[in-house]
Amino acid sequence: MASHMDGTPPSPQYTFDVNKSSLFKKDNNNYINVLGVKQLNTLENVSLLDIFLSANNVIEPHYHPNAAELVYCISGAATVSMLNPFTKQILSYSITPGQVANIPRSWWHYEVAKVDNTHLLAIFDAPTPEVILGSDILKFTPANIISHTYCLDENQWKQAIAPVQPTTYIGPYKNCNRAKENIPHQYLNQQLQYIQQYQHPPYVLQYQQYWGYR
Numbered sequence: 001m002a003s004h005m006d007g008t009p010p011s012p013q014y015t016f017d018v019n020k021s022s023l024f025k026k027d028n029n030n031y032i033n034v035l036g037v038k039q040l041n042t043l044e045n046v047s048l049l050d051i052f053l054s055a056n057n058v059i060e061p062h063y064h065p066n067a068a069e070l071v072y073c074i075s076g077a078a079t080v081s082m083l084n085p086f087t088k089q090i091l092s093y094s095i096t097p098g099q100v101a102n103i104p105r106s107w108w109h110y111e112v113a114k115v116d117n118t119h120l121l122a123i124f125d126a127p128t129p130e131v132i133l134g135s136d137i138l139k140f141t142p143a144n145i146i147s148h149t150y151c152l153d154e155n156q157w158k159q160a161i162a163p164v165q166p167t168t169y170i171g172p173y174k175n176c177n178r179a180k181e182n183i184p185h186q187y188l189n190q191q192l193q194y195i196q197q198y199q200h201p202p203y204v205l206q207y208q209q210y211w212g213y214r
Contacts, residue, residue: 009041009042011041012041012042013040013041013042014040014042015040016035016039016040018033018034018035018039018048018050019033021033021034021035021039022034023049023169024167024169024170026057026169026170026174027174029052029053029054029116029117030052030053030054030057030170031052031170032049032050032051032052032059032169032170033049033050034047034048034049034050035047035048035049035050036048036127036128036129037127037128038128043127044127045125045126045127046123046124046125046126046127047067047123047124047126047127047128047129048121048122048123048124049121049122049124050119050121051111051119051120051121051122052118052119052120053076053078053111053113053118053119053120053170054113054116054117054118055113055114055115055116055118056112056113056114057112057113057170057171057172058110058111058112058113058170058171058172059110059111059112059169059170060110060133060134060135060168060169060170060171061108061109061110061133061134062108062109062110062131062132062133062134063106063107063108063109063131063132064105064106064124064126064129064130064131064132065105065106065130065132066105066126066129066130067105067124067125067126067129067130068102068103068104068105068124068125069102069103069109069122069123069124069129070100070101070102070103070122070123070124071095071100071101071102071103071111071120071121071122071123072099072100072120072121072122072123073095073096073097073098073099073100073118073119073120074097074119074120074121075097075117075118075119076096076097076113076114076115076116076117076118076119077094077095077096077113077114077115077118078094078095078111078112078113078114078118078120079092079093079094079095079111079112079114080092080093080095080101080103080109080110080111081093081109081110081111081112082103082104082107082108082109083107083108083109084107085106085107085108094114110134133166133167133168133169134168135164135165135166135167135168136166136167138161138164139161139164139165139166140166143157143158143161163176
């Protein structure tokens with residue numbers, strides 16, 4: 001939008017009802033509202049997501065190429081986890097009302113609600129943060145590239161990601177009815193060997209991330 005000499009838009013807006021700006025809704029207890037420069041044209045380098053979650057719901061793994069994210073807990077409790085790209089550690093922080101967790105720009109991260117009625121405010125230092133969602137990476141990266149690169153069976157990979165829905169935002173899906181998996185001991189041993197081999201510095205394995213305008 002074009003601005004006047006003083007930097008304000010031709011028809012400046014100074015107030016907005018975020019309750020009327022839905023980004024994603026899974027159900028009445030799990031949804032995200034959005035405020036950015038497209039909703040409030042006087043915003044500069046700030047925007048936010050108003051996030052509501054019930055217990056064990058997850059803001060899917062994702063990252064923001066152009067923005068850091070400050071997660072503030074209004075009510076309930078959540079665990080904010082992020083992958084430190086330099087140490088290869090998963091860092092997990094539990095937050096309760098009045099507490100925050102800061103996620104640096106471009107770090108892979110996700111949030112898990114620990115109780116019902118969890119309310120989080122995600123604040124960004126960009127008027128329209130870009131987002132790369134894990135579900136989109138899984139769904140749209142060609143299966144033949146994944147299988148070739150990581151030495152996987154292509155058909156098994158296709159079968160594994162078949163249930164993945166693009167632009168998940170909040171998981172698990174409403175119709176998710178997973179049976180307990182019987183993972184062969186040989187596979188578990190291979191994973192353990194892999195973790196031990198690449199565990200320097202050691203991973204922090206703790207279980208204490210959607211954005212985009214459509």
